[in-house]
Amino acid sequence: MLAALEAEAPWRGKLFLALGQNPQSLGPANQLLLDLGRTDAPPKSSELSAVITGYIKQKDYGPAYRLFLFSLSDRERKLGGYIFNGGFEPLFSGKPFDWVIHDRSGLEITFAGSQGAGESESDSNSGATVRFLNTPVKNAALQQYVELPPGSYRMSMTVSATNLKLPKQLFWSVRCADPSSEIARFNIPEGTFNRRSLSLDFTVGPAACPIQLLRLETAAIAESWRFRYVGTLVMHRLSIERVSS
Template sequence: MIGSSRHLEARDPDLAFSLFPFNVEALINKAERQFAGRASTAELDALVRQAKRLLAFSAGDARLYSLIGEAQRRSGESKPAFQAFERSLALSRTERLALQRVLLQDVENGKPADALERVDALFRRWPEQITAYAPLVSQTFAAPGSYDLLIGRMETAPPWRTTLISRLAANPATLQFSARLVQDLAAGASQPRPGEISNVLNGLINAGQYSLAYRTFLMTLSPKEQGVTGHVHDGRFQLVPSGRPFDWQIRNHPGVMFSSYATDAGKMDKGLTITFLQAPVRGLWVRQLLRLPAGRYSLSMRASAVEVALPKGLSWRIRCVRSNRRLVRLPATEGTYQDIDLSADLTVSPENCPLQVLELETRAIAESWNDRYRGSISFDDIRVVERSS
């Protein structure tokens, strides 16, 4: 009978429990099914009696106390229910149901310090619960006093921090709270991780909150990064690109090698060098998001090349992200040359162009081996500066 009960405890917990009324797993599964439906008062009372009887043989099983507490809570017996939940947590501080119920009670009773301890335990043991409870975190810890508690805990880099920030950034209702978190982490002792910043920036950009996204980018820069920023961030490629929005994003491409001062400091003294390996080039991904206010600007850079052949051209362009309207195109030239100045003017309209992208492109529509790129070309000191009227 015991073996049959164990075999059936997940599939048919009622039958399993009737075959062996000391099967705790069967009772737990039976209770979960009844809680998921609309258990009657009689059914809830029966669960309490059955769980109390099993406590005589499994006194250390915290789940039984949670079962009792949940059945009593659903029956309107709040005080004994939370006594049972507390007893459950005394046996196991990460018992999920008890932890969830006591967490909500701490929030309702205005006990943020206690709630934070419950959140920490819940997210460490049950990380799949972060998505469901992320909105509660933003609501509970938004006030100044409780917010300081949360930031203090997040500065210790708990294992759930990155996931929580990601879930907050993915929800429009909690997006601004996630930006506040990474900004304040950057101002404190524990710098946010690049992935945490990227999640928040991408969430803000996708939501059309471009000003807050750019402000968050600036406020999360390290001191070294702050020294190379401007309308174009790190226009001399002195730092390894982070890949975050508003920083350089450079993807590997067949037939092309990228190198920069940051990655090959012993070999180079300037900018970004692109070496072409006798192959067609289409769909380059060298880009940076810009946040240029409406106005008149000039895009400029220095270029050097060694026997570079560009059969389908190679140009820098700035376009509006939202409308895809091109603002400026600045082509490179073929051949060999050293430190020539390239520049072109552009105007950013106050209408429908709140975010721009600076990117490198070719005119190739399809890859043809008749259009093979070769040689190398370098770009340095890329800038966008305002022009006087």
């Protein structure tokens, strides 16, 4: 089978999709991906995502995260940390521990890359730009799974905004994915400002929470036209660091 996969058999993608949906086949699928990593036909992002998602659905989070780490290229490893790609480089793998952009009709999200050598400190085009389209916005817009062991943390963010009007809160949330519960909420202010630095301290308790979900979301419960989001937000960098308690 490995030889056929290395030869790019036409059913290769469908195979990993099917293996990822069957709890009994996740182990063999994982091994196939590891073996392919040593060939001239390494795993594709879609194949890795299928198996990582399968592990997450089975609440088997350790192998899911290890497979994600295995899949990183040399360039992607430089973007690692408690938050992967916290500078919002325009790299999209579709893997759950990478950024996932949800399709929302009331906003547009684009990644322009983090500030690099030679760029001006006032360059507001770097990072992730969220443009609100003067309509209601409900639920999450951007998310990734993270793995935070019990301890104390500081979430830091550098943001710019232009005419940002938020009828209901816009915030980053850190939620325990299993069991579901909110750990922290990091509110984003309204208005116009340039490269404002914000931070929030929070704690992941000793109770079992093997994996968390980091999400940019609104507090809107219903898509009422009374609550229309307007303006532009640029998130230049988002990070989580461990701090001494």
